[in-house]
Amino acid sequence: NAGVTQTxxxxxxxxxxxxxxxxxxxxxxxxxxxxxxxxGMGLRLIYYSASEGTTDKGEVPNGYNVSxxxxxxxxxxxxxxxxxxxxxxxxxxxxxxxxASPLHFGNGTRLTVT
Amino acid sequence: GxxxxxxxxxxxxxxxxxxxxxxxxxxxxxxxxxxxxxxxGEGLQLLLKATKADDKGSNKGFEATYRKETTSFxxxxxxxxxxxxxxxxxxxxDYGGSQGNLxxxxxxxxxxxx
Numbered sequence: 001n002a003g004v005t006q007t008x009x010x011x012x013x014x015x016x017x018x019x020x021x022x023x024x025x026x027x028x029x030x031x032x033x034x035x036x037x038x039x040g041m042g043l044r045l046i047y048y049s050a051s052e053g054t055t056d057k058g059e060v061p062n063g064y065n066v067s068x069x070x071x072x073x074x075x076x077x078x079x080x081x082x083x084x085x086x087x088x089x090x091x092x093x094x095x096x097x098x099x100a101s102p103l104h105f106g107n108g109t110r111l112t113v114t
Numbered sequence: 115g116x117x118x119x120x121x122x123x124x125x126x127x128x129x130x131x132x133x134x135x136x137x138x139x140x141x142x143x144x145x146x147x148x149x150x151x152x153x154x155g156e157g158l159q160l161l162l163k164a165t166k167a168d169d170k171g172s173n174k175g176f177e178a179t180y181r182k183e184t185t186s187f188x189x190x191x192x193x194x195x196x197x198x199x200x201x202x203x204x205x206x207x208d209y210g211g212s213q214g215n216l217x218x219x220x221x222x223x224x225x226x227x228x
Contacts, residue, residue, distance in 0.1 A: 004157070033215065043158070058215065065202040090157050099146055099207030100165065103153065103216060105157030 002026050006091050006106035013081040013113045020078040021109050023091030029104070032074035033058075036068060036087040037108070043090065044067040049074055050097035081113045116141045120204045120219035127194055127226050135189040135222045137178075137204035145206040147171075147187040148216065152201045161189075161202070194226045214215050 007022045025102045027030065033048040035058075045058030049068040063085060065077045074093075078085060095101040128225040139145065146165045150158040162171030167182035178189045187204060204219040 040220060042218040045215050048215055092157075097215070099216070102148065102160040103150075103158070104164060105159065107155070107157045 004091055004093055004104050004106035005111050008109060011109060011111050015082060017081050018079050021089055023075065023106060024073045025093040027093060027104065029095050031094045032068065033092040033103065034076045035088060035092065036060065036089045037090060040086050046076065065068035083113045085111065086113045087111060116206060116208050116217050116221040118204050118206055118217055120222055124223040124225060129196055129226055129228050130179045130193045133191040133194045137187045137189065137200055137219060139185050139187065139206050141206055141208050143208045145208040146203040149178055149189050150203040150205060152203065158203060197227055199224055199226045
């Protein structure tokens with residue numbers, strides 16, 4: 001019963017490098033989300049996908065792109081990494097995006113940009 | 115806009131002590147309220163929720179009551195255990211809007227000493 005799986009768990013990038021964070025869920029959820037978690041800031045929404053085929057910006061989308069590859073998978077891409085993107089990234093999913101369904105989180109990707 | 119304010123930590127308690135973590139919110143609509151918990155090295159997981167005024171959410175000995183008159187959703191537990199050591203996040207979802215994403219507080223770290 002995997003739930004939400006994120007890869008990689010850890011990553012170190014140099015400024016300007018690119019990478020893609022992968023996320024997959026096996027709960028047949030319609031909605032998927034990417035958050036970042038920074039000390040003292042709580043969680044901030046980067047992008048979300050209410051349903052397959054749609055994506056929308058969250059609170060802090062600058063510097064990121066997303067792809068909802070299919071119902072299961074939702075990837076986050078950093079085209080040109082910056083030190084300000086050093087953070088822990090969480091993928092989450094929910095049955096619907098109407099707010100009534102709780103989120104299920106992955107275990108996070110710890111990204112350091114030097 | 116909608117927001118959540120929760121007491122700053124860290125909170126350090128001895129085993130079997132009583133716990134209260136304060137959470138207040140501002141919202142234009144009629145939000146659902148949630149408490150999520152994050153154990154070390156893991157993603158967040160739903161602890162409890164309440165969807166309307168005067169509802170009480172409960173789970174694992176934790177309780178929180180949705181108080182519309184004081185716009186509060188305080189988390190309580192009568193006797194904490196070492197295994198309760200974690201970061202607790204209060205969150206709201208005003209799914210009267212189109213986005214339906216959660217708005218999180220900044221988190222309160224709880225440490226329980228034996």
